[in-house]
Amino acid sequence: MPKALVKRKAKPDRAIFVVSVDTELAWGSFDHGGLENYVGHYAQEREIIRKLLDLFGCYDISATWAVVGHLFLERCAREGPDSHNHVLQPEYSWYPQGWLSHDPFSNAESEPFFYAPDIVDAIVASRQTNEIASHTFTHAILGDPECAREVARSQLAECRVLAKQKGLDLFSVVFPRNSVGHLDVLCEEGFLCFRGVERNWYHGLGLSRRLNKLCHFIDRFLAICPPVYDEVDCYACESGSQWLVDLPASMFYVPFGGLWSLVNISARVRQARKGLSEAVRKKAVFHLWFHPVNLASSPLLLGGLEEIFFLVNDQIKQGNMTSMTMSQTASHITAGL
Numbered sequence: 001m002p003k004a005l006v007k008r009k010a011k012p013d014r015a016i017f018v019v020s021v022d023t024e025l026a027w028g029s030f031d032h033g034g035l036e037n038y039v040g041h042y043a044q045e046r047e048i049i050r051k052l053l054d055l056f057g058c059y060d061i062s063a064t065w066a067v068v069g070h071l072f073l074e075r076c077a078r079e080g081p082d083s084h085n086h087v088l089q090p091e092y093s094w095y096p097q098g099w100l101s102h103d104p105f106s107n108a109e110s111e112p113f114f115y116a117p118d119i120v121d122a123i124v125a126s127r128q129t130n131e132i133a134s135h136t137f138t139h140a141i142l143g144d145p146e147c148a149r150e151v152a153r154s155q156l157a158e159c160r161v162l163a164k165q166k167g168l169d170l171f172s173v174v175f176p177r178n179s180v181g182h183l184d185v186l187c188e189e190g191f192l193c194f195r196g197v198e199r200n201w202y203h204g205l206g207l208s209r210r211l212n213k214l215c216h217f218i219d220r221f222l223a224i225c226p227p228v229y230d231e232v233d234c235y236a237c238e239s240g241s242q243w244l245v246d247l248p249a250s251m252f253y254v255p256f257g258g259l260w261s262l263v264n265i266s267a268r269v270r271q272a273r274k275g276l277s278e279a280v281r282k283k284a285v286f287h288l289w290f291h292p293v294n295l296a297s298s299p300l301l302l303g304g305l306e307e308i309f310f311l312v313n314d315q316i317k318q319g320n321m322t323s324m325t326m327s328q329t330a331s332h333i334t335a336g337l
């Protein structure tokens with residue numbers, strides 16, 4: 001049975017820039033027709049990740065990479081020693097094909113969009129502080145009411161096992177589709193923090209999906225100052241000696257395509273600039289996030305990100321802001337609790 005977690009607030013003592021990068025390749029959108037629509041974008045993802053690692057190094061940015069656990073694998077099989085049948089998969093009535101219906105049960109050389117140990121190795125080898133976080137084993141939507149607690153536990157535990165094999169420990173979770181759920185399981189599995197949903201001006205209004213999308217578009221088009229957090233929610237885990245911290249998103253760096261092409265690159269940078277200034281003013285957390293694959297929609301996007309990182313670096317040099325990974329931020333904020 002899920003246990004109710006006791007919550008309290010904590011305040012950062014400085015402005016903190018957090019960036020999380022949801023790294024999924026084909027796992028992020030196989031249930032949304034991604035294999036038909038985005039193969040060209042997946043093919044660019046490794047090159048984009050290399051450029052991002054360079055940018056983080058160049059501007060002294062500590063990033064959190066939320067990597068789907070299956071990407072750690074060199075290969076997998078339906079049966080035998082390479083099978084992952086011990087990991088529970090979600091069963092959603094809206095996806096009757098089965099969550100592994102697209103798993104090629106092959107290897108990294110033949111199916112590089114489903115296996116990417118090279119990406120994990122590149123992130124780890126980077127000279128900059130980069131944290132690897134869990135994005136579940138197969139991009140399971142943990143907050144879906146049909147996702148059982150034991151599935152959440154099994155998915156997160158497998159990510160931890162795979163990370164350990166590379167000498168890594170996992171402290172942070174990014175929920176696929178930002179679908180927050182099973183926080184008590186995160187506590188039990190020893191995680192320190194997760195990325196919560198963006199608390200923007202239309203959050204909590206109970207809008208329909210369509211109205212929500214419209215507000216999201218208006219927000220980006222007008223480059224409204226994104227939410228920053230001078231106070232965060234911390235959940236007391238069972239032992240009382242550890243906290244699970246909600247580090248909500250401030251701004252999703254939207255791709256181009258469809259209506260988003262009406263939002264020019266300068267509006268994206270302007271919006272981030274407002275968030276950074278507000279974070280400095282309030283000694284708050286500004287949390288930017290995106291998927292590397294989003295950047296494949298236009299070469300302008302990497303340039304825009306570089307402008308944002310330049311602004312962050314400028315604030316760091318002035319002593320106004322610190323760049324931290326998600327887990328560093330969680331540890332820092334809860335140090336005095």
Ligand SMILES: [Zn+2]
Pocket residue numbers: 070076077084103104105
């Ligand atoms: Zn597999």
